[in-house]
Amino acid sequence: MTETNEPIKIHRGLKGVYFDRSPCTFIDGRIGELRYRGYSIHDLAEHSTFEETAWLLLHGELPNQAQLAEFDHALKAARELPAPILDIIRTIKLAHPMDVLRTAASALAAFDAETADNAREAVLRKGIRLTSQVPMIVAAHARLRQGLEPVAASKELSHAANLLWMLKGEKPSTDAAQLIDRDLVLHAEHGSNASSFTARVVIGTEANLHAAITAAIAALSGPAHGGAAEDVMKMAEEIGDPSRAADYVRAKRKAGEAVTGFGHRVYRAEDPRARHMRAGVERLSKEMGQPRWYEILQAVVAAMAPYARHGVNVNVDFYSGVVYHLLGIKRDLFVPIFAIGRVPGWVVQALEQMENNILIRPLTLYSGPDARTYVPLDRRPA
């Protein structure tokens, strides 16, 4: 594959390479614009819900009342986790929540009557079931590892409120549920990020949806993709007080280290999702009598200003971690919550890939030794 007279261009990280068209998500990283199916992320964050946004992503249009009610019903009906999945979670409960989520989501393939059916309608139905099951896995594991029994899912609450319910065993405040709902909307889709791309590569081999979602969870578990929220919370705790933010940033810059929560592979302006979580952190941290967290983050932003070439570009995870923390969610559950929000995005991208499928198989340029002669073991130097 290497013999040619033209110099071969290597696209490391496939940066800037387009591998397909997608009608789902518009991103203009230079001006910080993000739209799902033509709708601004700002409108969706302020006026939509996770359920409505998921329907929009899956079907391309905003649902009418009947469509939304039907979808909501399907999501609630799917709030059932086969008992053997709970056994599996118990068996591996000491593992990292993303290792547990990946394993349990994979195991669901054994209990879904349509696992092997890759027809569009079957994939949509499986996508709905996985949307409901992924948060159940995360919450059940969070309980079991604390020695608590899982909380049965509510069939009344919204997707977001039910997540908090299953985590805590108590009805969340309207405000908390709304903030998580918004967070899930903001994380629901984001073009061909590494986890969605992984889902497409896997479904591109005609594997089943459970395989694709399992692989997407695997990709999201890497700190370079899903990890920023966790790191920001660590940073906020390390800084401890707003007055120390400037010193912290200066020391980091001096050491040539990145300050976490700034910058994003596709955004050169502020991540448009950030402002909605910023507002949430501000409100929540004041309401809960812990204004310090908001003040620390804002002090970090101010301290970053001198170093920012094109404005200070915080990303969504800069704020979402502190929201989770204020809601009493453990740090290693931040990425699983990202996963909970992203399931519809993965399903949409899998569906798109299946619709007009081609095996995704780029090349590596050979850089190893020339052909050489095999030497039998007994004639090799010791």
Next chain:
Amino acid sequence: MTETNEPIKIHRGLKGVYFDRSPCTFIDGRIGELRYRGYSIHDLAEHSTFEETAWLLLHGELPNQAQLAEFDHALKAARELPAPILDIIRTIKLAHPMDVLRTAASALAAFDAETADNAREAVLRKGIRLTSQVPMIVAAHARLRQGLEPVAASKELSHAANLLWMLKGEKPSTDAAQLIDRDLVLHAEHGSNASSFTARVVIGTEANLHAAITAAIAALSGPAHGGAAEDVMKMAEEIGDPSRAADYVRAKRKAGEAVTGFGHRVYRAEDPRARHMRAGVERLSKEMGQPRWYEILQAVVAAMAPYARHGVNVNVDFYSGVVYHLLGIKRDLFVPIFAIGRVPGWVVQALEQMENNILIRPLTLYSGPDARTYVPLDRRPA
């Protein structure tokens, strides 16, 4: 990401796009050449073993006697499956073997002391453990779903012989073990195929090796990647007799359907791995008094000749499925056996990606609606 005056090129399937360099595997698809680390696949198939080839792939050079003995010892020492993994396999034993393998390999993350350690040496050690554990999962599941107890791994036999031992509970003939050994050598690495590429995308996010291998198994489970051997065996059974091969091929071509086992994304000549399995099928089917299988395959090849523009290009899976069948291996285990062979290749590619890492994140070109105004639910048409 879409505003530019130049027309944007879309590389569907990333066909022909180079995303990195790799010193591991040389493939020239036009002349059907394949080398691992500079050594011809023909020499390796005829003179090497799976253990030696795995070491070669992982370290870049052929091992000397001490190195090979140490590696062999490490592989044998790693022939231990934590008891909870067997429980998980039991729990999901009715699922497809690839769904089971993916789930159990993922679950191993819970029991490996080095799961979260992404240092090179730790990844190598985990790679050795997974190389030994993957066949144990496949064999244990194959037994459990038949209502049989798993066969404890031998700590004496070669990797290939131990696989047959664990599947059957009896010592395989030298010939059978050698044929499987050769098959594993032939499947050990193949550049940036979909599953290895998946492993690289996942490790590119800095996820752990178990995540990468789980995702690779997910990609391999798709029939467009791992499935050809299974399909060839189905075809051979459907044809039933060499005299019917020509009619079968003619009917397929007339219907515009592909004849399975021919052609490969990277080979325009015969897949160089095919001849070694062809020789195996010929010998084995005669020895076992079932020459029919070899004759059917050769009749299909002859019948394909008029349709082949550049010669008849059978791929390795055209023959390997019949080898497995003759060794009494069930059809849905063909792809898991491919996985068993490929583990070293996945580990090598994960290591390469980690060494000079960059997040792998190509783009999709937006093809959806322009910006549109959000309409509240109660004002949408029913």
